[in-house]
């Protein structure tokens with residue numbers, strides 16, 4: 099084979115027919131929404147003390163079903179996980195002068211939720227084998243101002259909650275689990291969401307189960323559940339009447355979920371297991387297939403007792419071993435018709451907001467009461483994250499319904515094809 103066989107240079111593509119789209123919305127969701135529409139009550143929330151403070155029947159049914167499924171005492175739904183994460187920071191009474199340790203390699207809300215209450219995000223690096231926040235790095239970032247940790251189960255891989263909870267207990271810190279990418283994941287047979295003080299799921303369109311937009315927070319703590327409910331729904335209007343004594347962070351917004359979204363989400367929740375099992379099966383199949391590709395290995399460290407749910411299938415790319423830059427490799431594989439991606443998200447601290455320390459006027463909260471926060475956002479603070487972003491991470495949504503082994507085979511075939519021509523491709527790139 100010569101480089102001219104690559105689809106990049108006009109050769110035949112590995113993928114000859116388009117992959118089937120995923121659509122998990124069916125008759126059950128339609129019927130559930132029709133029932134809500136027929137009732138005429140599209141949202142029953144009212145920002146006043148009384149039964150309507152907690153929303154209508156669909157919202158409450160979703161919350162009971164969610165709490166039952168994940169074995170927690172309380173579930174509180176929101177219009178998005180972003181809203182739920184913000185409310186969680188509020189519920190934990192975090193505010194100006196406080197620091198929260200977060201990963202830099204995640205959807206931005208995991209860090210910006212901290213800023214919304216005037217606290218400072220401090221970034222801890224990811225673990226080299228999991229893409230999730232590294233307990234050792236967390237420990238090195240703790241200061242007297244640290245109040246909480248946000249642990250994100252990135253790409254479906256469980257973060258090391260055993261070690262993280264141990265650190266939290268030792269230093270009296272609160273923990274929020276971001277489960278957006280790992281609903282149905284487990285550690286030691288326990289659902290993700292059962293470890294932290296608060297856990298949060300996303301129901302946005304791109305997640306494994308969805309209702310268009312939406313989020314569900316879970317907790318075993320009655321006070322935290324109440325605080326989440328207050329922040330969700332204009333808490334300042336009801337706190338006094340409801341006998342709340344401590345008003346810190348109880349004022350709220352309208353972060354409420356509609357009855358239609360709740361009705362859809364409740365049907366989707368029933369499908370979670372059926373959507374998860376094939377993901378794991380396809381990922382295990384792909385694990386075996388890529389064993390023969392040199393320079394590429396799965397990005398994972400799961401003990402057999404852990405359940406990784408493969409929101410993305412992440413791989414480690416070694417350009418020295420393959421002899422080809424990650425950019426050229428990904429470009430050539432994509433030309434074959436495979437949606438291979440690289441880099442994921444720019445390490446959050448490298449965003450201008452952190453580089454310039456401008457979130458609010460007067461550089462608050464980085465500068466607070468004349469004090470300069472010592473939080474460090476310099477390039478280099480999280481080297482594993484930067485390496486994943488700049489050089490070593492490749493990933494894709496290859497393990498999901500309705501895809502099958504046939505599609506996974508195409509992923510491997512395309513990568514193998516490009517690898518077999520890596521030397522020639524590099525020569526051609528160097529010459530150009």
Ligand SMILES: *Cc1c(COP(=O)(O)O)cnc(C)c1O
Pocket residue numbers: 177178179180181204205207208250252276278279299300301302311312313
């Ligand atoms: C999707 C996502 C969020 C935010 O969820 P929304 O419901 O879109 O607000 C937060 N964290 C992670 C890791 C996500 O993937």
